[in-house]
Amino acid sequence: MTAAGRPGVGARRATLLVLPAVVPVVVVVGAALTSAALLSLGLTPLVGRPELSLDAWRATELGTSIRLSLAIAAGATAVATVVGLFLALAVTAGARRSRLLATLSSLTIPVPHLVGAAAMGLLLADAGFLPRLLGIAPADWPALVGGRWWIAVGAEYAWKESAFIALVVAGALSSRVASYTETAALLGAGRWARFRHVTLPLAAPALGASAAVSFVYTLGSYEVAALLGRPSPEPLPVLAVRLFTSIDLAARPQAAAVAVTTSALGLVAVLVSLRSLRRLAAEQ
Amino acid sequence: MSGSLQLTGLTRVHTAGAPPALDDLTLAVPAGSCVAVLGPSGSGKSTVLRLTAGLDAPTRGTVHLDGRDLAGVVPERRGMAMVFQRPLLFPHLSVRDNVGFADRVRGLPRREVRERAEHHLELVQLGGFGNRPARALSGGQAQRVALARALAAEPRVLLLDEPFSALDTGLRQEMHELLADLRLRLAPTVLLVTHDPAEADALADTVAVLDAGRLQQLGPMRELYARPRSLAVSRLLGGRTEVPGTVTGGRHRSALGDLELPAPAPEGPGVLVVRPEAVTLVAAADADARGTVVQVRRRGLRALVTVEVAGRGTEPAAVAAELPPGAEVPVGAEVGLRIPVTARCVVPPAGLSEARDGASAHDRQR
Structure with a gap:
């Protein structure tokens, strides 16, 4: 074997080693998305002749669902990002009380969303624990569960995801933020200036990445919106599941159209965040 | 710009019951002078700087700057800047923005921040490096930028925590010459911490030898070499x-x-x-x-x-x-x-x- 041949062999070997991981992902996701796309375009109907049509895309209120899903995901992610960042800062500050806070918040990570949603329902419903505790009659309690503003849904996602974001950001900050903020303090930066000019930029890549994961997860997540949301309008995943499990077989292409839309939105969100993360990482 | 620093009876116990990391240190750093704290690792010398800078609070004792007691004064209001062993340049900022950091948080106009940063970069012989990202520098350059950044903050006291010990011999020599030159031009008050007798000798007017948290001897390096007061001092100086x-x-x-x-x-x-x-x-x-x-x-x-x-x-x-x-x-x-x-x-x-x-x-x- 010649010396010049070695790098090529190394690269080929690396490709071979990656294949076991790549192949299942490409096959499963690719096949699923392709068949969903074909189904939504009327090319693989369960009954009847295949015929290219956009009927499935027009039949549902896709636009409303997209707006609703994006709004829920954006709102919950925004709250989770802010709360998660401050939790992470509290953890890295190292005071005993904030460590306790951090431990308590990280306890939410292993709780399944379904359990979280049920708990949020029991807490925030008009006959729930919170109105009882506060002595407010169900009629006077705002419609947090199943109401117009999807408060309980957003709250559940924000609560769960903030712990996840805090964990990621604290991990990224813990090893280095203290020495940088000390340096900044000695250069005359007060508390706010340190946060604005040092801590926030240092946390930004981890914060951005975890916020993107949280956004995409919330966008595609079904159970919380199904349990705590109102019947109509429906977010994308709820709409997709209802159409897919409908006894009307003609609804299947519509379900596929919703699924493809959700995946496309998630993909766009990931690509946009990857792009901005790369820029952030290049600055560091 | 330079102030006079007085440490009196400075003591720090990190954990109750443990022996003090720093025990009853009294040390004067006159305006415009350079005092080195020399000691082996674990002798409490970095603690001296952290207490002086206000990053840690002393268990006992006081820090006075120009006669003013700094007890309870937060680090950002002490008028001190510190250069650590690692340059700790902010990775998200350019070299110029690193040097201009103190001016920026002080609220100076952008243009002035820029000009002053360039001036300080020239002081450390890195004129023209302003646009580079902080992480694109070599170790020696990064430490120069850290020094420029500290000087640009116009501290009343410059604290140096083994700033050159991570550099190789040649670079260290260069940094010593640079610091000696800066002392001639700016006459800053410098409190330097080092484990290297040669460095203390090259840079400081007075040297305080610290061992196990206690001041062993204070004086010009020549005197410490010729008349060590204890075996510990003699051994530390080779x-x-x-x-x-x-x-x-x-x-x-x-x-x-x-x-x-x-x-x-x-x-x-x-x-x-x-x-x-x-x-x-x-x-x-x-x-x-x-x-x-x-x-x-x-x-x-x-x-x-x-x-x-x-x-x-x-x-x-x-x-x-x-x-x-x-x-x-x-x-x-x-x-x-x-x-x-x-x-x-x-x-x-x-x-x-x-x-x-x-x-x-x-x-x-x-």
């Missing part, structure tokens, strides 16, 4: 010769014989310490003592030899001597030693000074 003996009537009696001392020393047991540079090998007739070369170690052009002198009824003594450049002597050679009177210094034996330290620590605890 002293190798330690000859136990007894002081009687201003003379030291040991395996080396009966040697006259330059200054009165307390009567009783005492250890004679001599710098290897002061000892010369001579013909037997002119010698203060005679012995056998037992070890030769190269140090560039010079050689460091250890000569063992057999005592009459006492333990043999080992004396280290540095030969002039190019001089050679084989192991096993019989040589004479000349130890100039002015180079002789007697310190208390280790056990005695430790016992004394222990007793005083015990007293304080009570």
